[in-house]
Amino acid sequence: xxxxxxxxxxxxxxxxxxxxxxxxxxxxxxxxxxxxxxxxxxxxxxxxxxxxxxxxxxxxxxxxxxxxxxxxxxxxxxxxxxxxxxxxxxxxxxxxxxxxxxxxxxxxxxxxxxxxxxxxxxxxxxxxxxxxxxxxxxxxxxxxxxxxxxxxxxxxxxxxxxxxxxxxxxxxxxxxxxxxxxxxxxxxxxxxxxxxxxxxxxxxxxxxxxxxxxxxxxxxxxxxxxxxxxxxxxxxxxxxxxxxxxxxxxxxxxxxxxxxxxxxxxxxxxxxxxxxxxxxxxxxxxxxxxxxxxxxxxxxxxxxxxxxxxxxxxxxxxxxxxxxxxxxxxxxxxxxxxxxxx
Amino acid sequence: xxxxxxxxxxxxxxxxxxxxxxxxxxxxxxxxxxxxxxxxxxxxxxxxxxxxxxxxxxxxxxxxxxxxxxxxxxxxxxxxxxxxxxxxxxxxxxxxxxxxxxxxxxxxxxxxxxxxxxxxxxxxxxxxxxxxxxxxxxxxxxxxxxxxxxxxxxxxxxxxxxxxxxxxxxxxxxxxxxxxxxxxxxxxxxxxxxxxxxxxxxxxxxxxxxxxxxxxxxxxxxxxxxxxxxxxxxxxxxxxxxxxxxxxxxxxxxxxxxxxxxxxxxxxxxxxxxxxxxxxxxxxxxxxxxxxxxxxxx
Amino acid sequence: xxxxxxxxxxxxxxxxxxxxxxxxxxxxxxxxxxxxxxxxxxxxxxxxxxxxxxxxxxxxxxxxxxxxxxxxxxxxxxxxxxxxxxxxxxxxxxxxxxxxxxxxxxxxxxxxxxxxxxxxxxxxxxxxxxxxxxxxxxxxxxxxxxxxxxxxxxxxxxxxxxxxxxxxxxxxxxxxxxxxxxxxxxxxxxxxxxxxxxxxxxxxxxxxxxxxxxxxxxxxxxxxxxxxxxxxxxxxxxxxxxxxxxxxxxxxxxxxxxxxxxxxxxxxxxxxxxxxxxxxxxxxxxxxxx
Numbered sequence: 001x002x003x004x005x006x007x008x009x010x011x012x013x014x015x016x017x018x019x020x021x022x023x024x025x026x027x028x029x030x031x032x033x034x035x036x037x038x039x040x041x042x043x044x045x046x047x048x049x050x051x052x053x054x055x056x057x058x059x060x061x062x063x064x065x066x067x068x069x070x071x072x073x074x075x076x077x078x079x080x081x082x083x084x085x086x087x088x089x090x091x092x093x094x095x096x097x098x099x100x101x102x103x104x105x106x107x108x109x110x111x112x113x114x115x116x117x118x119x120x121x122x123x124x125x126x127x128x129x130x131x132x133x134x135x136x137x138x139x140x141x142x143x144x145x146x147x148x149x150x151x152x153x154x155x156x157x158x159x160x161x162x163x164x165x166x167x168x169x170x171x172x173x174x175x176x177x178x179x180x181x182x183x184x185x186x187x188x189x190x191x192x193x194x195x196x197x198x199x200x201x202x203x204x205x206x207x208x209x210x211x212x213x214x215x216x217x218x219x220x221x222x223x224x225x226x227x228x229x230x231x232x233x234x235x236x237x238x239x240x241x242x243x244x245x246x247x248x249x250x251x252x253x254x255x256x257x258x259x260x261x262x263x264x265x266x267x268x269x270x271x272x273x274x275x276x277x278x279x280x281x282x283x284x285x286x287x288x289x290x291x292x293x294x295x296x297x298x299x300x301x302x303x304x305x306x307x308x309x310x311x312x313x314x315x316x317x318x319x320x321x322x323x324x325x326x327x328x329x330x331x332x333x334x335x336x337x338x339x340x341x342x
Numbered sequence: 343x344x345x346x347x348x349x350x351x352x353x354x355x356x357x358x359x360x361x362x363x364x365x366x367x368x369x370x371x372x373x374x375x376x377x378x379x380x381x382x383x384x385x386x387x388x389x390x391x392x393x394x395x396x397x398x399x400x401x402x403x404x405x406x407x408x409x410x411x412x413x414x415x416x417x418x419x420x421x422x423x424x425x426x427x428x429x430x431x432x433x434x435x436x437x438x439x440x441x442x443x444x445x446x447x448x449x450x451x452x453x454x455x456x457x458x459x460x461x462x463x464x465x466x467x468x469x470x471x472x473x474x475x476x477x478x479x480x481x482x483x484x485x486x487x488x489x490x491x492x493x494x495x496x497x498x499x500x501x502x503x504x505x506x507x508x509x510x511x512x513x514x515x516x517x518x519x520x521x522x523x524x525x526x527x528x529x530x531x532x533x534x535x536x537x538x539x540x541x542x543x544x545x546x547x548x549x550x551x552x553x554x555x556x557x558x559x560x561x562x563x564x565x566x567x568x569x570x571x572x573x574x575x576x577x578x579x580x581x582x583x584x585x586x587x588x589x590x591x592x593x594x595x596x597x598x599x600x601x602x603x604x605x606x607x608x609x610x611x612x613x614x615x616x617x618x619x620x621x622x623x624x625x626x627x628x629x630x631x632x633x634x635x636x637x638x639x640x
Numbered sequence: 641x642x643x644x645x646x647x648x649x650x651x652x653x654x655x656x657x658x659x660x661x662x663x664x665x666x667x668x669x670x671x672x673x674x675x676x677x678x679x680x681x682x683x684x685x686x687x688x689x690x691x692x693x694x695x696x697x698x699x700x701x702x703x704x705x706x707x708x709x710x711x712x713x714x715x716x717x718x719x720x721x722x723x724x725x726x727x728x729x730x731x732x733x734x735x736x737x738x739x740x741x742x743x744x745x746x747x748x749x750x751x752x753x754x755x756x757x758x759x760x761x762x763x764x765x766x767x768x769x770x771x772x773x774x775x776x777x778x779x780x781x782x783x784x785x786x787x788x789x790x791x792x793x794x795x796x797x798x799x800x801x802x803x804x805x806x807x808x809x810x811x812x813x814x815x816x817x818x819x820x821x822x823x824x825x826x827x828x829x830x831x832x833x834x835x836x837x838x839x840x841x842x843x844x845x846x847x848x849x850x851x852x853x854x855x856x857x858x859x860x861x862x863x864x865x866x867x868x869x870x871x872x873x874x875x876x877x878x879x880x881x882x883x884x885x886x887x888x889x890x891x892x893x894x895x896x897x898x899x900x901x902x903x904x905x906x907x908x909x910x911x912x913x914x915x916x917x918x919x920x921x922x923x924x925x926x927x928x929x930x
Contacts, residue, residue: 046845161709190708191872195916217846220875220918247924261850263875264921265914269899273857274879276850280815531763535823538721539777539830540750549776553767 009076009179009211010035010058010096016070017053017062025285026069028053029235029292030309035179040205040212042222042243045232048281051215054232055181059092075179093124097172101184103164107156113167114140114152117174124175139170144200162193166200173204180204181213186221198225219262223247231255234282234292236309241318251320254293291321299324381625388619392438399432403588412605422607424598433594434612440501440590445571448505449512449563456516457559463517464524465547474521478514486511486573494582501584504577508570515566516559523555561627568623575616591616657735658696659834659866660720660753665693665729667715689715691890693729697834702860702867704881704898706874706913711887713870717836720868721750734833751781754827758839760819764811770822771797771807777829786829796825800855817848824855834866835859842871853880874917878902886910 017028028050035041045051057068058080073080075095083091100106108116117139118132127135133152140148143166156164165185172180182201186194202225205212216222222229222243229246231239231254239252250256260275279296282288290305291297297304301324311319391398400420407427415422421431456478463474490507497503527533528551536546577583578592589597591612598608667690690712697703705713718724720731722738731738733749741749757763764773771793778786778796785792794804800821811819820840827835837856841849857880859865871877877884878898885895886909894907905911 046847191874192708192912192916194918198918218918219846220920220923223920223923224918244924247920258847259920262846262920263850263853263873263879265875265878265902265917265919266921267875268878268902269897272879273854274850276854277847278851280817280848281845283815531757531759532765534723535755535757535763535826538723538750538755538836539780539826540747540754541780542747545780550765550768554765 007036008034008074009037009039010213011074012054012058012071013074014071015054015057015068015073017050017057017066018069019066027066027235027284028057031071031232031235031237032311033230033237033240035211035213037178038205038209038211039228040202040214040226041228041230042214042216042226043230043232044216044219044222046217046281048234048284049232050235051232052183055098055183055213055215058181059096059098060088094175095177096179096181097175097177098181098183099165099168099172099185101187103156103161103168103188106168107164109156111155112152113154113156113159117152117167117171120171120174135174136170139174140167142173142204143167143170144196145170160193161189162197165189165193165197169197169200169204173208173210176208177210179211179213181215183215184217185214187216187218194221201225219247219258231258234288236292236321237311238291238293238322239318239320240311245318251318252293252322253297253299257296257298375629377625378629381622381627381629384618384622385626388438388615388622389442392435392442395432395435395439399429399435401429401432403428403432403436405429412601414605415607421611422605424605424608425601430608430611433589434591434615436588437584437590437594437612438615440584440588441571441574441592444501444505444590445567445574448508449567449570452509452512452566453516453559453563455509456513457520457556459513460517460520460522461524461547461551461555464521465528465543465551471521474517478517481511481514484511487577490577490582499582499585501574501578501590504574504583508573512566512570516562519559519562520555523558524551527551527554564623565627568620568627571616571619656699659699659734660697660868661730661732662696662716662720663694663730665690665716665719665731666727667712667719667724668727688890690719690726693887693890693892695885695892695895697866697868699833699866700860700864701882702856702869702880704877704884705868705870705887706872706877706884707887708872708913710889712890713887714838716887717755717838717868717870720836721753721755722746723755751830752832753834753836754830754832755836755838756820756823756827756840758843760816760823760843761811763823764819764826766811769808769810770814770819774807774822774826774829777826781830783829783831792829793825796829799828799859800825801851815848816844817851820844820852821855824852824859828859828863832865834868836868836870838870839872840869841876842873849876856880874902874913875919886913 011034013032015028015031016026018024018026027048031050031054033041033043043051043054053062053066056062058073058075060068060080060083062068068081075091078087080088080091107113114133114136117136118129121127121132121135121139122129125132125135137148137152140151145151145163145166151159151163156167159167168185169180180201186197189197198221201212201214204210212226214222214226226243228241229243230237231246231252233254239246239250239255241251246255247259250259254277257275257277261277263274277296282292288294288305290307291309294300294304294307299322307321307323309321311321312323313319400418405428407423410419410423410427411425413419413423413427419429419431421429421434424430424433459474459478463471486507489510490504493507493510494500494503497506533546533550536550541550574583574590575592575595578590579596580592581596583592584590585593586597594612595609595616598605598610598612601608666688668686669689671685671687693712693716695703705716707713715724719726719729720738722741726739729739733753736749738749764770768776771789774796775786775789775793778792783792785795793807797804797807802818802821802825806814806818811822814822823840824835835856841852844852853876856867856869860867867880869877869881881898883896884898884901885892886901886907887893888909894901894905894910901910902914905914
């Protein structure tokens with residue numbers, strides 16, 4: 001029960017999440033990653049990758065019917081899955097804050113924004129009404145909402161999407177959590193608003209030393225904000241490591257293919273057929289053995305269908321689940337046209 | 343139409359037809375919960391025996407035999423006889439048949455007329471909507487029993503008058519339902535797509551909107567049938583319904599009332615029929631509304 | 641507010657009459673008044689969803705329309721097909737006046753510029769099989785070849801790279817990417833000259849988005865289709881569009897060839913938009929995580 005100070009803040013080890021009885025289907029098969037104190041880690045994946053579920057399992061907030069059926073989740077060295085109600089509540093209140101994708105459905109439209117925020121403060125920090133109110137206004141200011149005292153009395157419907165998301169962030173950081181999980185927090189926002197929110201998150205992190213786990217389907221978002229990146233696909237982690245390293249020299253065919261295929265502004269005026277990845281992401285319900293990317297992979301071999309999907313360094317400074325990675329496989333993505341070469 | 347049969351087994355013979363129907367039935371009922379199934383069974387049985395009344399009644403419903411009057415349940419007369427010796431079971435079955443035929447007819451006429459009016463009102467808006475809206479509001483606001491009495495003074499007593507009264511009010515409920523469904527459906531992208539592809543209004547309404555709009559009306563009609571049945575029974579009980587010698591359930595219940603103490607069976611059996619029917623319909627309505635839980639995982 | 645830069649005079653990239661010519665398009669939305677204002681008869685302010693927009697689409701070109709939410713790009717597209725009635729402006733398709741068209745004439749115009757919508761989960765009628773939906777589009781307009789249902793649908797499915805066996809399925813059995821292909825097939829079935837793609841790939845997974853972008857490029861190259869491609873992600877537009885227009889708060893602030901606009905943006909809003917777009921390459925150059 002001691003607050004064991006370990007080197008790692010959050011450690012997810014071989015996580016498996018299953019829907020239905022008798023192992024009907026596991027949307028998360030074998031996921032391992034960690035977050036150190038003060039770090040910003042990004043999880044990138046398409047639909048069906050299991051990234052959202054993995055994060056929700058940290059707070060044990062899985063949808064009905066889904067359970068963790070394997071692996072460990074350690075927060076500060078302690079096993080979250082074994083937490084009693086009191087410890088879990090403490091975790092949700094002061095250990096980890098979470099921001100979701102759709103701010104409108106996370107805020108109760110019939111209550112004013114300020115009172116929802118103040119409620120969080122009263123519960124998690126035990127403040128009285130007056131203290132909670134003034135702290136709430138401080139928080140609204142910290143998340144860069146203009147005229148916070150007036151906005152305290154606004155209803156969610158009166159705020160723009162970006163502002164609502166800022167309120168959600170305020171609620172999530174109210175109790176100064178050590179880890180903030182942002183699950184597609186900017187996906188529903190305008191590009192310019194998204195940029196502002198990401199900047200806000202970086203600022204908050206720099207100020208308070210809070211760690212951030214940023215989940216997104218957009219590699220660009222993760223690349224700009226995170227020091228380390230975890231690439232997920234079909235319920236597995238395919239690759240993980242320092243962002244710059246993973247993006248410059250990807251160690252997994254999926255990552256390489258993704259980088260080759262995503263649209264970039266730099267291609268403006270250089271018409272090219274994008275190197276699309278054939279096929280589609282795995283359908284829910286299938287429990288494929290081996291590497292989930294195999295059906296679409298250009299380097300596919302027979303052994304891929306029986307792969308153990310363990311991460312190993314494979315000669316680069318980050319980890320990959322593809323044992324065939326080596327010199328030339330996958331090929332380093334060629335230089336894309338840059339502004340200089342237009 | 344087009345390549346819609348791409349997945350069906352190649353057509354060939356009654357055996358494959360039966361297999362396909364069975365498959366369809368299984369898929370259709372797959373999602374049904376226990377309530378819906380029980381309800382369907384109960385209602386189905388009642389409807390079946392009522393419709394088959396001419397075939398399965400032990401006797402003719404209007405055969406008078408004073409000698410056998412007021413006899414209790416026996417082998418010859420499983421539910422006894424009434425005050426002029428007519429077989430209660432037969433009368434009940436025939437009476438139920440009349441009621442069911444009438445109630446299904448008037449409910450679905452109301453659904454068709456009201457549904458149509460509501461869809462057009464919701465789709466076009468403007469004066470069509472105002473017109474339908476006002477008519478519907480008037481129909482609902484009007485006290486029902488008085489309306490029926492007025493109709494009856496014109497048409498004379500009998501189920502026809504009650505039926506017309508029910509339709510005059512019932513359509514309005516379906517109109518409201520269809521209208522609000524259409525209002526939200528109109529904004530769905532596939533509906534907007536029909537306009538952007540240059541389809542005519544009629545195609546948009548009848549080919550595309552209708553199959554989606556009809557669903558909630560059909561669900562509502564299961565409850566409406568029950569309500570209408572009770573209304574018919576009540577009005578008949580009061581004497582406005584089908585007259586002797588072929589009364590319906592309400593009339594039968596009324597006819598046995600004077601004999602409640604010494605010949606309870608005359609009233610009770612028709613009464614049980616009505617109660618069971620209502621019970622079955624409620625189960626179906628309940629079951630259908632509890633169903634439809636889709637688990638979506640993104 | 642603005643950098644004082646007028647939209648570049650829209651230079652036609654290729655010779656010939658434009659397929660679509662929009663001039664001075666305005667669409668107003670009345671702003672809800674409080675009861676007090678209404679009582680005091682304060683004149684209702686109107687919101688300009690689209691404010692004086694002018695552009696052209698040439699035959700065989702892909703024109704991108706970019707901007708944030710609320711910029712008016714979708715409203716502009718809907719005005720073009722009169723799904724929404726414009727308040728002011730001239731709109732021409734192949735020289736014909738779009739605003740004056742009625743009934744059958746309007747339907748015929750719409751046939752020539754169908755739309756593909758954003759949400760693959762609601763743009764197909766859930767109760768109609770996908771093959772039937774595509775065939776219906778062809779039959780309604782009596783397209784050549786639509787009598788032979790099976791062949792007609794198979795041909796279209798092939799063009800959008802869908803297996804013909806899927807024709808008998810309902811939309812719910814298909815993935816998002818497959819549904820969008822069906823929507824495109826349905827639009828192609830009417831024999832269009834212009835395709836209006838309203839955020840058509842925005843709701844799809846990245847790896848699928850790219851497949852569909854390639855499809856749009858093919859349609860332009862093989863069929864000579866013009867495409868009005870609306871999107872909020874600039875990178876997507878950069879990959880497919882020949883020319884692009886940037887919209888902000890109802891105004892078209894900049895328009896020109898994709899290369900010019902993206903690599904040498906003139907207007908401050910365009911520059912702002914480009915800076916805000918997340919770009920892995922730029923992030924790498926600037927060192928990730930900073």
